[in-house]
Amino acid sequence: MERTEITNVLTAIFRKILAKDTLILSDNLTANDVENWDSLTHMLLISEIETEFSIKFKLKDLNKMRNVGDMIETIISKL
């Protein structure tokens, strides 16, 4: 899967879980930039991403994800 394709899928997931129809993902985006993106919604995002891409994150992976860019790289490494 191409990086842009992954970004598109992620965008849909983020918009749905965080209830923000116009959210644009960028590599530097962090939880601090988006209202609602907290421990709870993060957990929901992770489980949705795991289902959508048929992957399973380790806690170590989650800990390394400091922004959306890291998240995309981690997904690529799992595919």
Place this chain on the structure above:
Amino acid sequence: MFSKFIINPIFEAITNFSSNNAFCINEQFYSYEQFAQYISKIRTAIQSVHLKNTNISLVVNDDIETYASIFAIWLEGFAYVPLHPQQPVERSLEIISQAEIELVLDSSLKTAFTDISVIETTSLCFESLNLDPKMVSDETLAYILFTSGSTGKPKGVMISRKNAGAFMKSFGETGFQITENDRCLQCFDLTFDVSVQSYLVPLTKGACTYTIPHDQIKYSYVYGLLEDHQLTFGAMAPSMIRYLRPYFDEINIPSMRYSILTAEASPVDLINEWANCIPNAEIFDFYGPTEATIYCTYHKYIRKGNNKQLNGMLSIGKAMPGLKAIIIDDERKSLDVNQKGELCISGDQVTPGYWKNTEKNKESFFEMEIDGIANRFYKTGDSCYFDTDGDIMLAGRLDYQVKIQGYRIELGEIEYHAREFLTGQNAVAVAFNNQMGNTEIALFVEGILNNEPELLVHLNSKMPFYMIPTKIMAGNLFPINTSGKVDRIKLKNQLT
């Protein structure tokens, strides 16, 4: 008290361990020497402002300036009133107005406060050390924490220097051996008082405090700190540990020496599993309302042993040294063992009261003579009883005690039976008023529920009909409030 147990030990740490790390914030270390410089520059700036009121607001960004500001404020003999940068400005302004604040310390890039004096602490430059403490009475306030009030307006809990000093003295006497070599977790918001334990205990010993940046997801960042920096001591809320539970098989932190569970009741089944992740740690449950300064009772968890529990929650043990715990009935009569009533606490840790709130102060404190000595007690609002060993069993909040069709019900009991059936899934019972104005019970189950009919059969087999939830809500994860507890108000709002 405050000098002896807080200020002096921190000076000793600054003197004796000046090159030790005091903080690790966002992967950056700050030595005790640097910390002293940050405190000095902020203190000098505070001294340049003429203040009539002794309360100073602090925007708690959890950076080095934030922590240094606390001590700069204390050295000047003032009290800090934390404002969370992520809470609505309107709420902050309400607190500023109530506490009669004239000065805000803010390390934000751009401060949100315009109509009040603000010291932007990141723009200050260090010139010279300025650490001689002003001598003020122990009755002076150390901090005021505003919590949600039932009237909709936040209410301020005043904690005096005596209260804070008494807490540090008592905590020291419970036997924790923290040294300058320890690495300690501080994962609580500075608007919540467990944060005070989390930074004071390391700083008074020359140890290093590890914090969580606001832009990071708390549970995974905490795990990163535990693992990467091999932390040795930390207080955590059970709700956060529950977030880590799906990953317990990956977690192994042999460095952990002491693990404190606090902020809410500790489920024994969760601790049993958590204990395997921290094989060398001694595990404690600490209980305490903000009004009795951080913690007031504690209980040690026994590995592979029989742990006292009520409704699946660990006993909160006995009062800490220097504190008295009693359980009273509605007529303020002290109760015997195994009789359930309201837990009340007295001692030097008990707050002088709520900030300018006569009504609430009348309601929450009372005097009682015990063995010829007058004691001032704080009513915790928690429903408890003493077992035959004198250990306190926590049944839940008195506000979680609801009356349905005349029956008095503990929501904790319903939750216990639901969790027992759900094995590992969390469940929270909430009372709500239906359209008729009658009280009903809703049960929230965290995550997906495939077997609702079986759950109901189970509940019906354990409890009388009037305790069976009339509504079951499942599918989502539970919201957590800023204190790290399950947010029951948000859950309840989902019902309307």
